[in-house]
Amino acid sequence: MNASPPAGRIPLKRLAPEALEDWLAARVEPAWRRRAVKQWIFARGAFAWDAMSDLPRGLREALAAEASLVSLAPVLATPSAQDGSVKHLLRLADGETIEAVHMQGERHPTFCISSQVGCPLDCVFCETGRMGFRRNLEQDEILDQVLFLQQALPPDSARPNLVFMGMGEPLLNFGPLVGALRLLGETLGYGGRRITVSTAGLPGRIAELAAAPVKVGLALSLNAADDATRAALMPALHKHRIADLLAACADYARRTERRVTLEYVLIAGVNDRDEDAANLRALTRRRPFKLNIIPYNPGATRVRVALPGARQAELARPTPEQVERFVGRLVPGVPGVTVRWSQGVDVGGGCGQLRGLQSGGRARGSR
Structure with missing residues (x-):
């Protein structure tokens, strides 16, 4: 629909x-x-x-x-008791629902924006993919998330950062995404350095975004340092080699004069070994990238994954000590490494947790 x-x-x-x-x-x-x-x-x-x-x-x-003038309506706001972020459930005109998250920051708030209802990629660590794909969002449905979240800001609030890291793969909804980015810049005054589009990795679309009439930050959801492990975690993207993805990202950085962020969801026993750190260090050395290490946020479903070398593992959140050890294997060889502990985890608003369920477990927008 x-x-x-x-x-x-x-x-x-x-x-x-x-x-x-x-x-x-x-x-x-x-x-x-x-x-x-x-x-x-x-x-x-x-x-x-x-x-x-x-x-x-x-x-x-x-x-x-x-x-x-309006494409969505608020259904439920769920504040985090841990960090003050708020997850918003929003209903669209056709009855489908999406989530957007308002996260607190030391200097600027951040709005996490959705681009699709559900997602077709079904990455094993992401709750949104378990919804399946319902449809793309329209340009106004993307914009209205930003306008709705802005209403809750105090008058003296700093300009928020916008991250397209909510439900869906933004680059699979390319036209409405770029249209919304244009309006965000030309009518709402958002500079490109305040906006980041995150992609699971579509080299052709990355090149299209670099050529589009908008210049925004790009983040690649990498999550593995070898092709076999990445294919196990992100099976829908198995045909895209890491070397090709990083080449597309390096070209994007050159054409836009913005360093690309590589996001690495760290999962205990899956992609946190010493050899993973060594491979990641080799991939990123002397390249125009920043690296965000994101400790895995468990969802509502326990997930096991088959890995290269006949390994099996249940997805689990690493301990702070495991995170520190992995990061220690990266630096100083990899500049610009940051550990990003997700906000809103206690209300299902963290990275990979947006999942399209009403309280009680009923699928949103189910028909």
Whole structure:
């Protein structure tokens, strides 16, 4: 099922900036009033025409008859008792639901944004993949996550960082993703250095993103330092060799003048051996990458995986001592290594935990 706006009405935030300007120009005069409408929609995040109190009532009613402003509605906010982050369950117009997470930061908050309902890749360490794939999000559904989360910020809050690390593979929803990135920059004022798109690894799409009219940060979900282990953890991506992925990332860094972040979900007994650290050190030495080590966040399901060399392992979170030992094998050979302990783990909002279930375990948007 595709997303559908209210019958007969145009979803304005689904339009490209030029098309939006043309649509408004045909209905709103003078130009300063068109700017006021866009200010309400984007800078002030209005989700209803009636909220635009300084516009004439007749204009608001005429615009409301033709165009919709909202693509989602809040269902449930779940705050973390550990770190203050908040996981939001949001319902779309067709009844499907997604999750977005507002994470606290020392200097800037971070919004974790979804790009699909479910995910087709089914990586073994990720709860979202166990949902299966439902559909891509539309451009306005991506934007509205940001606008909704912005509403909760205090007036003096620093500009948030945006990470496309929620539900789904962003580069498999390329058109709506790039459209949303354009509007985030051109109408909401988000600089490219405040935005990171995370991908499980699609070399062709990485090249397309490098050529797109947006320049944002890129993160590659690497998770293994050899092809066989990566194929066991991310079977849908087995045909993409690590060497090709890193070459695409190095090219992205060259073309955008931004270092690429490599994300490595560290799983006890799976990819945390000394030889894994040695291979990872060899792969990243003297290359334009940063490395984030992310301790695995267990989901609701116990998972066993078959590994190279006839090994079997149940996915488990490493202890702090295991994390420290692994990182110690990387430095000083690998510059820019950071351990990223996920926020919101206690409410299922951590990396790899967004899973599309209502409280009680019922699948969201189930039909």
